[in-house]
Amino acid sequence: MSSRNEIRTIILYEFKLGHNAAEATRNINNAMGKGSVTESTMRRWFGKFRIGDFSLEDEEGRGRKPSIENDQLRALVESNPQTTVRELSKELKVSTWTISTHLKAIGKVKKLNKWVPHLLNEKQKEKRYEIASMLLNRNETTPFLSRIITCDEKWILYDNRKRPAEWIDRGSSPKYFPKPSLHPKKVMITVWWSQAGLIHYEFLAPGETITANKYCTQIEEMHKKLAVICPAMVNRKTPILLHDNARPHVAQQTLEKLNNLKFETLPHPPYSPDLSPTDYHFFQAFDHFLSGKVLSNENSPKKVFQEFLASRTSDFYQTGIQKLISRWEKCIQSKGNYFD
Numbered sequence: 001m002s003s004r005n006e007i008r009t010i011i012l013y014e015f016k017l018g019h020n021a022a023e024a025t026r027n028i029n030n031a032m033g034k035g036s037v038t039e040s041t042m043r044r045w046f047g048k049f050r051i052g053d054f055s056l057e058d059e060e061g062r063g064r065k066p067s068i069e070n071d072q073l074r075a076l077v078e079s080n081p082q083t084t085v086r087e088l089s090k091e092l093k094v095s096t097w098t099i100s101t102h103l104k105a106i107g108k109v110k111k112l113n114k115w116v117p118h119l120l121n122e123k124q125k126e127k128r129y130e131i132a133s134m135l136l137n138r139n140e141t142t143p144f145l146s147r148i149i150t151c152d153e154k155w156i157l158y159d160n161r162k163r164p165a166e167w168i169d170r171g172s173s174p175k176y177f178p179k180p181s182l183h184p185k186k187v188m189i190t191v192w193w194s195q196a197g198l199i200h201y202e203f204l205a206p207g208e209t210i211t212a213n214k215y216c217t218q219i220e221e222m223h224k225k226l227a228v229i230c231p232a233m234v235n236r237k238t239p240i241l242l243h244d245n246a247r248p249h250v251a252q253q254t255l256e257k258l259n260n261l262k263f264e265t266l267p268h269p270p271y272s273p274d275l276s277p278t279d280y281h282f283f284q285a286f287d288h289f290l291s292g293k294v295l296s297n298e299n300s301p302k303k304v305f306q307e308f309l310a311s312r313t314s315d316f317y318q319t320g321i322q323k324l325i326s327r328w329e330k331c332i333q334s335k336g337n338y339f340d
Helices: 004-016 021-032 039-050 070-079 085-092 096-105 122-141 212-229 231-235 252-260 277-290 300-310 314-333
Strands: 148-157 186-194 197-203 240-242
Touching: 004 021, 004 039, 021 039, 039 096, 070 085, 070 096, 085 096, 122 314, 148 212, 148 277, 148 300, 148 314, 186 212, 186 277, 186 300, 186 314, 197 212, 197 300, 197 314, 212 231, 212 252, 277 300, 277 314
Parallel strands: 148 240
Antiparallel strands: 148 186, 186 197
16 A cells, blocks of 8 residues: 555645646546545645645644644734745744645735835825815815816827736746837827816827926816816806826916916825826726727827727716715825825
8 A cells, every 4th residue: 555655746746737636536546546545635735735835744733733823923924014924834833834724814815015106204194184184074065076177197108018928738838928118109198177078188299298388288278178068167167177296287387377267276185196086097997998909100099099088988087086085085094195
């Protein structure tokens, strides 16, 4: 009769062949004799191998009281959230399988950190908290979301492909995929919209940038279109502009232009794209629409943007502006920090 170590070596061999637990159990029992291994045992060993534990020794403490305490493991993980299963296994002198089992029991999972636009300091968090609280209270007292005009600029890349992942046979080589250029071809677009819909958009000429003078020209053009689309907002109500704190947006020339056109400017904290509808809603949807597309010529960005607009319903714009309420609430709940 084969020894346990021999059986375990064959189990590892079956795993390396890519067989599943049921198939491996049949193969071993056919070759070594009926009852040599059970499917439940096979699943347990395959589970160890999948997390990178290829030790064929018995788990320490198996069948007896666990050799580590959950509170002890929790303390180690929370003192160093970036530690690995292998490091914990070495420190606590138990198998990685045991560590993984206990991590699951205490509700710990490992996730990649999220990129944020800026590492906020306490003053910036406080500013975000104050502005979100003020705007939320104001809207509860006197709703104003229907008067908001919002805008931003975005670079549109000509090549929007991402490196794909594909299922291939074990041992096969993946396909080659070209690295993106360090200086990809792109064009900038500026978009102005409200919950009633799109008001104005403009593509900048190659090499052109947003200056205060250019921005004021766009404001003037947007205002003319707004007077046609929503005359009541221009004639009887004060439009409220929500934009970020980019230099052209806060230049003296811009402030004078907005004052002459009788626009109110909504307070907006620095480094806060998560509180800007154009960033968290409009451009996010546009990025999804662009995914995988390759634009071939100068007319392509305009064409694909028009296709994107045609794919949106009227609810799209209203939803984006109405999300401001939940965004302000989340900002308050997170004490000014970025939120999910």
